[in-house]
Amino acid sequence: xxxxxxxxxxxxxxxxxxxxxxxxxxxxIGRVKEMQLFPTKIVEAEKVQPKAAAKAKGKPAAKAGxxxxxxxxxxxxxxxxxxxxxxxxxxxxRQLATLVDAGLPLLRxxxxxxxQERNATLxxxxxxxxxxxxxxxxxxEALAQHxxxxxxxxxxxxKAGELGGVxxxxxxxxxxxxxxxxxxxxxxxxxxxxxxxxxxxxxxIMILLLxxxxxxxxxxxxxxxxxxxxxxxxVLNISDIVKNNILATLGAVAVAVIIFLIIINKTKTGxxxxxxxxxxLPPVGxxxxxxxxxxxxxxxxxxxxxxxxxxxxxxIVRETAGNVIISNAVTKVxxxxxxxxxxxxxxxxxxxxxxxxxxxxxxxxxxxxxxxMLLKIAENYDEEVDNAVSAMTSLLEPIMIVFLALxxxxxVIAMFLPLIKMIQNMSGGGDGGGGE
Numbered sequence: 112x113x114x115x116x117x118x119x120x121x122x123x124x125x126x127x128x129x130x131x132x133x134x135x136x137x138x139x140i141g142r143v144k145e146m147q148l149f150p151t152k153i154v155e156a157e158k159v160q161p162k163a164a165a166k167a168k169g170k171p172a173a174k175a176g177x178x179x180x181x182x183x184x185x186x187x188x189x190x191x192x193x194x195x196x197x198x199x200x201x202x203x204x205r206q207l208a209t210l211v212d213a214g215l216p217l218l219r220x221x222x223x224x225x226x227q228e229r230n231a232t233l234x235x236x237x238x239x240x241x242x243x244x245x246x247x248x249x250x251x252e253a254l255a256q257h258x259x260x261x262x263x264x265x266x267x268x269x270k271a272g273e274l275g276g277v278x279x280x281x282x283x284x285x286x287x288x289x290x291x292x293x294x295x296x297x298x299x300x301x302x303x304x305x306x307x308x309x310x311x312x313x314x315x316i317m318i319l320l321l322x323x324x325x326x327x328x329x330x331x332x333x334x335x336x337x338x339x340x341x342x343x344x345x346v347l348n349i350s351d352i353v354k355n356n357i358l359a360t361l362g363a364v365a366v367a368v369i370i371f372l373i374i375i376n377k378t379k380t381g382x383x384x385x386x387x388x389x390x391x392l393p394p395v396g397x398x399x400x401x402x403x404x405x406x407x408x409x410x411x412x413x414x415x416x417x418x419x420x421x422x423x424x425x426x427i428v429r430e431t432a433g434n435v436i437i438s439n440a441v442t443k444v445x446x447x448x449x450x451x452x453x454x455x456x457x458x459x460x461x462x463x464x465x466x467x468x469x470x471x472x473x474x475x476x477x478x479x480x481x482x483x484m485l486l487k488i489a490e491n492y493d494e495e496v497d498n499a500v501s502a503m504t505s506l507l508e509p510i511m512i513v514f515l516a517l518x519x520x521x522x523v524i525a526m527f528l529p530l531i532k533m534i535q536n537m538s539g540g541g542d543g544g545g546g547e
Contacts, residue, residue, distance in 0.1 A: 114156040115139040119148035130156060140245060153246065195233045195260050201289035203233060208282035217278070218244050236260060249273055263427050264410060271418035281417045288413050291489075295402060295496055302398070302500045302507075309511040313518050320522050322357065325350040328526045337536065339529050346525035386435040390463070394506050398499045403437050404468060405492035412485030421448055436463055454481075 115136065119127050127148060133139035139153050203224060210220035218241055225237040236257055243253035251270035254261040265285060272281030329347055332339055339347070353360055374381035390400050407428060414424035422445065429441040440461035447457045455473040458464045468488055475484025 115153050116156045117143050117154075118152040119143050119146075136242070137245075140242075153242075195230060195236070197289065197293055199230050199233060200260065201286060201293060203228070203237075204282055204289060205286035208279055208286050211282060212279040217250060233260075250278070262431065264414070264431055267419050267423065267427055268414060268417045271414075275418045277418075284413050284417055288409060291409065291493065292406070295405065295493065298497065298500050299398060299402060302504045303395075305504065306507045306511050309515060313511075313515045316515075317518050317522070318353065318357075320519070321346075321350040321353045325522065325526065326354060332529055335529060335533060337532065340525075340532065343525045343528050346522060383435050390434070390436060394503045398496065398503055399434075400463070401492050401496045401499050403432070403434050404464060405489050405496060407432065407437060407441070408468070408485045408492065409489035412482045412489060416482035416486070436461075440464070 113134070114130055114132050116130050117128070117139065119129075131139055131142050133142055136153055136155065143153065206224055207220055210223065211217060215223070221237050221241040221244070225234055225241065228234040228237060239256070240250070240253045243256065244250060249270075251266055251273055254266045254269060268281050268285055269278065272278040275281075325346060329350075332343075332347075375385040376382065390396050390403070392399075410431060411424055411428050414427060415421060419427070425441055425445040425448065429438050429445065432438040432441060440458065440463050443457035443461065444454050448454060453473075453476055455469055455476060458472060459466075459469045471484050471488050472481070475481040478484075
């Protein structure tokens with residue numbers, strides 16, 4: 112019979128550890144509860160011991176595994192295993208909100224969703240959530256055990272919903288929040304797809320011309336008895352560098368990109384400068400600014416309207432802002448509110464939020480309807496994002512076409528300049544012969 116290690120609390124809240132034999136994990140939970148204990152963790156001992164033994168023994172353990180039968184090798188590839196996509200998580204939240212709103216107990220709702228879930232990772236997590244709730248944990252405490260899937264926004268809103276007895280309302284708000292966030296993200300991605308695709312095509316065409324087409328012209332130019340134009344020489348030299356050092360060139364580009372990513376992601380100064388550039392860079396900066404303001408107001412409004420304390424809500428918003436400039440502005444707001452002052456002053460001094468947003472927040476504070484006002488701002492900025500994305504797409508299309516034409520046209524012109532010069536020389540020579 113399997114053996115289970117358990118951690119439980121007694122009536123006085125004192126932690127107790129021990130082992131128990133049971134046919135299944137559910138039976139082990141029941142046995143522990145019969146001992147007047149509240150289980151917080153129950154793990155099958157046999158699943159843990161072989162891993163520890165293998166680590167301690169090293170290679171001998173691997174040999175023993177071969178003799179005993181087939182080895183269980185678990186391969187985890189980052190980005191391909193262990194993840195739950197936002198869209199899948201949003202669907203789960205919406206379904207759970209519907210079940211709870213229909214009067215189904217939370218535990219039963221989790222079990223129902225676990226049975227029908229196709230995502231292997233989320234299916235496993237749902238089973239662990241249900242097990243934790245059976246063991247006496249609250250839903251928010253169970254969610255907190257999976258921080259890579261459920262962020263602080265999700266956990267704190269659920270906690271506020273549990274305390275206020277409105278879990279189904281909070282789950283609906285979370286689902287709506289996630290759906291709108293995914294919608295905005297999808298629109299921005301769709302708008303950026305065209306320029307990125309054109310840029311990739313332009314780079315591909317440029318490499319093709321420089322490595323295969325331009326070198327053929329060099330053979331033609333070698334037979335000419337005059338000096339080549341400067342622009343042509345520059346293009347030919349670039350072609351030689353790219354053709355003869357294609358791997359080194361690609362490696363240098365890759366290293367430059369990696370260094371750039373390290374600077375903007377790992378250094379505080381680099382991240383600050385890059386985030387500031389993103390907010391100011393035309394025409395993308397306007398869209399990013401509107402998306403950031405929409406996210407800030409919607410997140411803060413959703414948290415406060417769900418019952419999360421304002422200081423805690425501001426801390427969550429700061430951590431989920433996605434932009435250092437916005438995060439710094441929220442930090443100032445947090446400090447202001449902590450000292451008993453208003454939200455309006457630090458928002459205005461940040462220079463990020465437009466006067467209209469600051470004025471609406473001010474009205475919301477004065478009338479006591481801040482959550483509603485924040486959500487109205489978010490709705491307005493969702494429309495602003497739609498308009499900004501459309502305008503950006505309309506502007507980027509001709510810009511990228513001109514960019515592609517300049518790249519290809521410059522190379523073509525550089526190759527035809529010597530031919531034009533040769534024709535001019537021949538025409539000049541012919542005219543001179545006729546005069547004699």
